[in-house]
Amino acid sequence: MPQSNKKSMTLTTAEENYLKAIYHLSEGGKKGVSTNDVAAEMKTKPASVSDMLRKLGEKEVIEYRKYYGVHITDEGKKLALQTIRKHRLWEVFLVEKLNFAWDEVHEVAEELEHIQSPLLIQRLDAYLNYPKFDPHGDPIPDEFGDVRARPRVALNEMEVDQTGQIVAVKDSSAAFLRHLDKMGAYIGARIKVLDKVEFDGSLEILVDQKKTLFMSKDVAGNILVQQS
Amino acid sequence: MPQSNKKSMTLTTAEENYLKAIYHLSEGGKKGVSTNDVAAEMKTKPASVSDMLRKLGEKEVIEYRKYYGVHITDEGKKLALQTIRKHRLWEVFLVEKLNFAWDEVHEVAEELEHIQSPLLIQRLDAYLNYPKFDPHGDPIPDEFGDVRARPRVALNEMEVDQTGQIVAVKDSSAAFLRHLDKMGAYIGARIKVLDKVEFDGSLEILVDQKKTLFMSKDVAGNILVQQS
DNA sequence: TTTCGAATTTAGTCTTATCTAAAAATAAAT
DNA sequence: ATTTATTTTTAGATAAGACTAAATTCGAAA
Structure with a gap:
């Protein structure tokens, strides 16, 4: 019985991390992402990935066909982009306000991105003056998941x-x-x-x-x- | 075999929360804290608490005698105060920088306090200009767990x-x-x-x-x- | 088309943190 | 000093997330 994603789909921290990995692996290539790819990206074993893919499939954030890898759904993409948005906003905060160096922010942002509070992110965004790019130059999606992708x-x-x-x-x-x-x-x-x-x-x-x-x-x- | 707490004792998020609850319940009264008290504070069942107390006892952050409640150890107190320090620093940040109201900060700070990064807390403290009290007026322990308790x-x-x-x-x-x-x-x-x-x-x-x-x-x- | 190797999934185990139900220990009252 | 009531602990289940080992499936080569 698939999760009827009427309104909001809540993901655990682990699920968010998997979905983010799948999103990143999906970028560019239109093709599906393999279990092994995800395992490598997540530094886990393929067996663990199979399990997680089944769960993410049930939540309808990915399309999962056994043995044939996964495609991220529109819903999944939106959720992944929200996590990425949070990650990158925190990176801006760490560098611009707390004087972290570029290469020191990733690990901490990886934790901060899972804090659950839409209000927090809204306020943080405003506090940072609505930045469009993170300290590595990657674009920060808006709250709807839209990215102002400028030509590079x-x-x-x-x-x-x-x-x-x-x-x-x-x-x-x-x-x-x-x-x-x-x-x-x-x-x-x-x-x-x-x-x-x-x-x-x-x-x-x-x-x-x-x-x-x-x-x-x-x-x-x-x-x-x-x-x- | 008790955990030889040579240098650093790492606690899970759940353990940190229990320890914090035990610390708060210990304040004032010199007597031990009962399993039921902790269960009420943590909104869990006594059975769950018994289990956790055993684990915290093994890690030597509390002294646990079955059926007789717990006393927090010096090591435990230090760890609890570190968590409290983080919680209160984040509250200051939320109120002073992100314009949260006093009564909106607790839940979010409850999540933020578990972010693991000594550097982050160090920088945040400096950024906030080394505040000594949180937005509710509670004192913020220093990094060694010392509290500047001023007479009130x-x-x-x-x-x-x-x-x-x-x-x-x-x-x-x-x-x-x-x-x-x-x-x-x-x-x-x-x-x-x-x-x-x-x-x-x-x-x-x-x-x-x-x-x-x-x-x-x-x-x-x-x-x-x-x-x- | 059959076979072989790589990729993937399943089955079973582990840990953490929770629960319910049942047993045991303590404390209080007769 | 027993009995009773309360508190606390144990035992057994469950769920998430990870692992290892074994079984399955796919696809490519012969």
Whole structure:
């Protein structure tokens, strides 16, 4: 007997985490997500995943056909985006108000995102001045799950004299974020491509109309820019 | 085999809640706390409590003698005070930064207090400017569990011309807090007793050197003031 | 189309935290 | 000093979420 999701569907913390993982794995590819994929993402065993998929299927936040992986439903997508919204708002709070570094916020936000209080999130959003992007540059969905997805381009694909703002990194590992920091760049920085070296594809970048820096093609390829 | 609490003792969320309840029930009275008391406080059944007491006893955060109730240990008290510290810091945050009302914060703080991150609490404390009292006027323990317990007196017991700061209310029901608010008083307000009416014991109070208000003896008896 | 290997599910166990019902211990009263 | 009433504990169940080991299913290769 499927859960008639009349109004609100309540998920446990574990269910929220699985759904979020499934949502992330679904992004881009239109195809279903396999049990093994989810197990890897969640760092659990496939057997545990099978169990959870059955439960999420009953709650109709995913479509689950045994042996054929899962598709997230519209309802599921909405719930996943709500969790992601909470996660990213908390990240903004931690960085902007509590002076956490980019690479310190994930674990804590992972806990904070499960606090159940619509009012809290509403107020937090207002307090942070309705941010549209988190400290890694990922967009923050609104309360209906809508994302203001702005076009992005990898920095190494930009032409000389083009300008924009760094909004995200592809590989957001702590190591890379620290490297970025050391170079003098950061999420949110306004940049301009001053030169592209033909020899090795490296770039000369002007940051915040002040500092110039050089970066390899590989590093630049890992940086996403919203052009302006 | 008792848990050798060498360094850090980690408690689950449920264990933290039980320990906090036991700590609160222990306050004042030097005597032990009964299984039934804990069950009432936690809104669970005595059978569930027995089980939990055994576990908390093994972790040496309480002293548990079957059929004779529990005493909290020094280690347990320290842990309980850490949870209380987190709870009250979050309450300050909710009221001062997110504009929650006094009577809206408890439930949410009850969830937030279980977030595990010493750094988070450290930063939050600094961000809030190291508050010593929560929005209800209850003291916030420091990171070692020490409480700056300042002497308090009921407002109706103060003499004419004495001054102080409202730091707590005895009955912190939503109704009373709203009544206080409507009168123009609040936790943290600096007050001075202008007059005491002999006829009915009611008081005339100066709030923040601006507003005068009158309150009955009963209302004043419910307000705690730190004299200055 | 049969077989083989990888992926997936099922079955059974464990832990935490709860419950109900029944047993046992304490405390109080005759 | 017994009996009775209350409190507390034990025993056995349940539900969530995880695991291991065993069984099943799928799909690709021969």
